[in-house]
Amino acid sequence: MTVVEQNFALSEQAQEFLSRDVHHLFIDGQRVPAASGKTLTTTTPSTGEILARFAAGGEADVDRAVLAARKAFKGPWSTWTPYERQGLLTRIAQVLDERFEELIQIEALDMGAPISRLRNSKPALMKMLAFFAGQATNISGETLMNGIPGNVATMTLKAPVGVVGGIIPWNGPLGGQFWIIGAVLASGCTTVLKPASEASLSVLRVAEILHEAGVPAGVINVVTGPGRDAGNALAAHPDVDRIAFTGSTETGRRIIEASTTNIKKLQLELGGKSADIICADADLDKAVPGAAMGVFANSGQICFAGTRVLVQRSIVDEFTTRLLDFMKTQRVGHSLDDDATMGPVISQRQLDTVLSYIDIGKNEGAELLHGGQRLGDELGNGYYVQPTVFGGVTNQMRIAREEIFGPVLSILPFDDIDEAIAIANDSDFGLGGAVWSQSLSTALRVVHGVHTGTMWVNCYGYIDPLVGFSGTKMSGYGYKGTTAHMDNYLYTKSVYMQL
Ligand code: NAD
Numbered sequence: 001m002t003v004v005e006q007n008f009a010l011s012e013q014a015q016e017f018l019s020r021d022v023h024h025l026f027i028d029g030q031r032v033p034a035a036s037g038k039t040l041t042t043t044t045p046s047t048g049e050i051l052a053r054f055a056a057g058g059e060a061d062v063d064r065a066v067l068a069a070r071k072a073f074k075g076p077w078s079t080w081t082p083y084e085r086q087g088l089l090t091r092i093a094q095v096l097d098e099r100f101e102e103l104i105q106i107e108a109l110d111m112g113a114p115i116s117r118l119r120n121s122k123p124a125l126m127k128m129l130a131f132f133a134g135q136a137t138n139i140s141g142e143t144l145m146n147g148i149p150g151n152v153a154t155m156t157l158k159a160p161v162g163v164v165g166g167i168i169p170w171n172g173p174l175g176g177q178f179w180i181i182g183a184v185l186a187s188g189c190t191t192v193l194k195p196a197s198e199a200s201l202s203v204l205r206v207a208e209i210l211h212e213a214g215v216p217a218g219v220i221n222v223v224t225g226p227g228r229d230a231g232n233a234l235a236a237h238p239d240v241d242r243i244a245f246t247g248s249t250e251t252g253r254r255i256i257e258a259s260t261t262n263i264k265k266l267q268l269e270l271g272g273k274s275a276d277i278i279c280a281d282a283d284l285d286k287a288v289p290g291a292a293m294g295v296f297a298n299s300g301q302i303c304f305a306g307t308r309v310l311v312q313r314s315i316v317d318e319f320t321t322r323l324l325d326f327m328k329t330q331r332v333g334h335s336l337d338d339d340a341t342m343g344p345v346i347s348q349r350q351l352d353t354v355l356s357y358i359d360i361g362k363n364e365g366a367e368l369l370h371g372g373q374r375l376g377d378e379l380g381n382g383y384y385v386q387p388t389v390f391g392g393v394t395n396q397m398r399i400a401r402e403e404i405f406g407p408v409l410s411i412l413p414f415d416d417i418d419e420a421i422a423i424a425n426d427s428d429f430g431l432g433g434a435v436w437s438q439s440l441s442t443a444l445r446v447v448h449g450v451h452t453g454t455m456w457v458n459c460y461g462y463i464d465p466l467v468g469f470s471g472t473k474m475s476g477y478g479y480k481g482t483t484a485h486m487d488n489y490l491y492t493k494s495v496y497m498q499l
Pocket of ligand 1: 168195231232249250403405431
């Protein structure tokens with residue numbers, strides 16, 4: 001136990017959960033071992049120690065879970081009224097409000113996000129649940145005119161698609177899973193969730209809590225296990241109607257291939273390499289911390305991180321000096337350390353990837369201005385890398401083209417707005433992006449010019465389900481948030497009625 005862990009009191013419920021010998025699958029309202037009996041372990045990224053053992057689910061388990069989800073979809077759940085589903089989502093919000101501390105403790109230990117950051121995420125989760133509770137009573141079709149001779153009435157109806165496979169990444173499963181769970185419960189679908197092996201625990205715990213809160217057996221099932229087994233089996237399963245996937249572009253491609261079995265519709269939120277454009281007239285008091293935390297929040301493990309920071313050449317020196325000053329205010333530490341603003345990265349593998357990109361950057365001729373090393377001493381066993389800043393980066397360098405998914409910020413100078421837009425667009429990805437300028441017309445010109453799914457102006461990273469976000473190009477498709485999100489969980493039926 002580290003000094004931080006000794007001083008940090010885990011809630012009784014988190015202790016009880018974490019002390020289980022094996023975390024089983026959650027199928028049809030029951031905790032069940034994997035059919036193979038095999039297990040995997042997960043480590044605490046803050047210390048590198050084994051945290052828990054969990055079931056290594058495979059094809060047979062996915063079959064079982066999909067069967068349970070299909071049975072539940074056809075069962076009494078299908079007769080719940082919109083008001084009843086709304087009431088369930090409201091009750092879930094209350095229960096999660098009460099159990100939040102326990103859940104963020106599990107998440108902090110399993111995936112390494114600083115506890116302060118997780119605590120601050122509570123309003124966003126509550127907002128998401130309120131949003132989906134609203135959506136439960138907001139599903140509607142249209143009455144339509146037609147040109148059919150005689151007396152024919154026509155309309156469209158929206159109906160739940162059925163069983164949704166939810167494949168979840170490791171970089172924020174506690175909150176991220178509710179994009180799927182919320183829409184499933186609001187629409188009347190059922191789901192089989194497949195969390196990432198690096199961080200499955202909060203998904204398993206949430207499924208149990210929601211079942212206790214009144215979600216019927218079989219409506220939410222969780223199959224943990226390797227992506228190539230459990231994930232692939234879910235994506236290929238002939239009785240799964242849709243897949244909601246968040247993860248890397250590479251895995252997204254495999255899921256597209258697997259989904260051809262029964263022509264599943266997909267919602268894909270993939271990788272990014274977003275451009276954060278700092279114009280010469282930006283308010284640097286806001287732009288510097290905004291751009292920094294647009295990268296370093298969650299140790300850079302955010303899909304829409306603004307890792308290419310494009311700075312107008314006349315202010316590069318001032319911006320850089322201020323950025324390096326800001327870096328001194330950041331504290332990297334154990335995820336349970338209340339004062340830590342940044343935690344470790346998720347795994348040894350991710351640490352190796354990030355460090356190898358730092359070497360690539362140096363070899364490509366970028367100037368290492370800050371960080372660049374693995375942290376040692378009392379953090380030496382965890383997967384910590386110093387927040388890293390490169391200057392003088394060009395958009396041809398690999399560190400500007402490939403998603404690193406770690407705390408590495410690159411400064412790319414530009415001369416005028418057209419050049420900034422051209423650099424921003426010279427990317428395979430199109431997920432996030434921002435512009436900082438005191439001129440609204442400059443900001444709007446950039447907003448219109450950059451080919452990306454989401455743009456922020458004089459801020460970075462706000463997400464509200466009422467507004468939503470999405471990707472374009474190789475960052476995926478399928479809008480998240482608004483009624484467009486719900487449409488991923490519904491199909492439209494056209495109705496012709498001869499009167
Ligand atoms: P990943 O693609 O390796 O894994 C994501 C999930 O897919 C995991 O549950 C994994 O087990 C599963 N998986 C792996 N191989 C599979 C296969 N062949 N078939 C089916 N499922 C499979 O991604 P990751 O490393 O967990 O997360 C990091 C990536 O996710 C980054 O690229 C990041 O940009 C992206 N991401 C995107 C968003 C977004 O909203 N766009 C959000 C978070 C993360």
